[in-house]
Every structure is written in structure tokens, then in C-alpha cells.
Amino acid sequence: MQTPQTLNERIRHFYDRSTGIWLDTWGEHMHHGYYGPDGTTRKDHLQAQIDLITEFLKWGKVERAAQMLDAGCGVGGSARFLANALNANVLGLTLSPVQAEQAARFNQQAGLEGQVRVEVQDVLQLKPAQGPFDLIWSLESAEHIPEKQRLLQVFFDALRPGGVLLMATWCHRNTPPALRTGEQHTLQKIGKYYHLPPMISIGEYEQMAHAAGFTSIQTADWTDAIAPFWPAVIRSALRWRSIAGLLRSGGPTLRGAWAMQFMIQGYRSGALRFGLLQARKP
Numbered sequence: 001m002q003t004p005q006t007l008n009e010r011i012r013h014f015y016d017r018s019t020g021i022w023l024d025t026w027g028e029h030m031h032h033g034y035y036g037p038d039g040t041t042r043k044d045h046l047q048a049q050i051d052l053i054t055e056f057l058k059w060g061k062v063e064r065a066a067q068m069l070d071a072g073c074g075v076g077g078s079a080r081f082l083a084n085a086l087n088a089n090v091l092g093l094t095l096s097p098v099q100a101e102q103a104a105r106f107n108q109q110a111g112l113e114g115q116v117r118v119e120v121q122d123v124l125q126l127k128p129a130q131g132p133f134d135l136i137w138s139l140e141s142a143e144h145i146p147e148k149q150r151l152l153q154v155f156f157d158a159l160r161p162g163g164v165l166l167m168a169t170w171c172h173r174n175t176p177p178a179l180r181t182g183e184q185h186t187l188q189k190i191g192k193y194y195h196l197p198p199m200i201s202i203g204e205y206e207q208m209a210h211a212a213g214f215t216s217i218q219t220a221d222w223t224d225a226i227a228p229f230w231p232a233v234i235r236s237a238l239r240w241r242s243i244a245g246l247l248r249s250g251g252p253t254l255r256g257a258w259a260m261q262f263m264i265q266g267y268r269s270g271a272l273r274f275g276l277l278q279a280r281k282p
């Protein structure tokens, strides 16, 4: 295979190569877990990932959605959960064909193939005919997208009036004060290994949501609630079976594993934040 060149090619390559090992060690949810508001509740890590979905929904006060978009859906873990929880028809988008194929298998196993559809498509290329949606769910994927203002506009345009956007994403802390050199260094490492363009703060997402036309905008910082997650991922990566899997899946996955230390460093220093945004199309 040719060396991936563009950002989207690198993201696709990263998830095509690393999804198998993530499924082996963690399962269908490719996002942080929720360990209580201050991160001190001890629980099974899979349960913590499911709790993140339910707490996020509760925070967004969403109880039903006939049509929803899971923007950056991985193998559809949230999509299937929300299809059941909200009785929704879900369109999921990912850049990774490996994830889309796996999602189709999982959808069939769950008997949800008529309700959840996962396609390989850049979310920025969303067409009006694919919507409109009552809910757009974007869980840990917006950090991959370089044009954040355009992304918020695409989401706004794809929602039905009254529709809701729920976004959880990796951010840098609010500024001022300006990011220090050490903080910038850590964030650059995270960006390099996980194929992320420069991050922004949740305050900047909020301003962009206003500019896109959204109302009822609220933000939150759940960094404390998710803090135990990465130490748990590191412990799981150090199991022998996972090390063998890491070596088999090669370059991008190994670099991703190496970068876990920068996630922990980022959260400890306060430079990296887990930001939430909810917003409504009037």
C-alpha cells in the first residue's frame, strides 16, 4: 500500500490498522469511559464506556430521535446503543472501510441491519438528501476534523428545526492564559500520533456554534470524569496478548500505543480537556 498522504488518508489507515486490536482488547466502543463526575467511581471499563453514552444523553436531555447521525461512528457501538435507547434510525459515517465492514457484521448480529447503516464517507461531504436529522451525535471524532467552523455549519444544515447536536471532543484548555511551550509540545505529540489537526478549546467550539446559527448552547468539561480511562488502556496494552497484537498491526498502531503517555501527560498538566457541547437548531 502507498504511504497515506492526506490527513483523511492517514486517519483511514490508522483506524483500518488499529480497529482489530481495539476490538480484541476493548470491544465495540472506541471512546472514553465515565467514572462519576469526579472520576472516583470504580467500575468495569466497558460499563464506564456505556455510562459515558447514557450520561451524555442525560446531560443533553435527549430522550427520543427518529432520525440520527453518528458522525465519526467507529464500528457503530454508540449507533446501535442509541438505535435501541432512542428507537432511532441511525446513519453512521466513518473514514475507515474496515470499521464500516465490521459495523455491518455487528448490526446484523444485533438484528439492527434495518435500523443502523454505516457508510464510508467524510462527514464534511454530508448531502442534504441524507438528512434531516433530529439528533447529531459526535463522540470523539471532531478532533480529527480540520475545518471546525465548516463542521458546525454542516451539522446545523443537516438538522431539522428543533434538532439537537451533542458533541464530545478532545480540546485544549480554554485560553487565556496562552498555552505554555510544554503544553503545546504535549498537544503536538498527541496530534501527530492520533492524526489530529490543531485542537481548539471548548470555548471556541461554543463561539463557532453561535456563528453557525445554533441556540441553547451549553458546554461542559468532563476531564475529571474520564481521567481513569487512559491508565486502564495502558494496563490493557501491556498484557502479553495485546503486545503481540500491537506488533502484528504495525506502524500506526504502535505509534498510537506510544502516544498514550502523552494523553496522560496532557490530562495531568491540564492542557488537554474532554469538552462537551450541546446546541439546538431553532
Ligand SMILES: C[S@@+](CC[C@H](N)C(=O)[O-])C[C@H]1O[C@@H](n2cnc3c(N)ncnc32)[C@H](O)[C@@H]1O
Pocket (backbone or CB within 6 Å): 011, 015, 028, 029, 030, 031, 071, 072, 073, 074, 075, 076, 077, 078, 093, 094, 095, 096, 099, 121, 122, 123, 124, 138, 139, 140, 141, 144, 145
Ligand atoms: C476515536 S473514533 C470514535 C468512534 C465512535 N464515535 C465511538 O465512540 O466508538 C473516531 C472516528 O471518527 C471517524 N472520523 C474521523 N474523521 C472523520 C471524517 N472526516 N468523516 C467521517 N468520520 C471521521 C473515524 O473514522 C473513527 O471512526
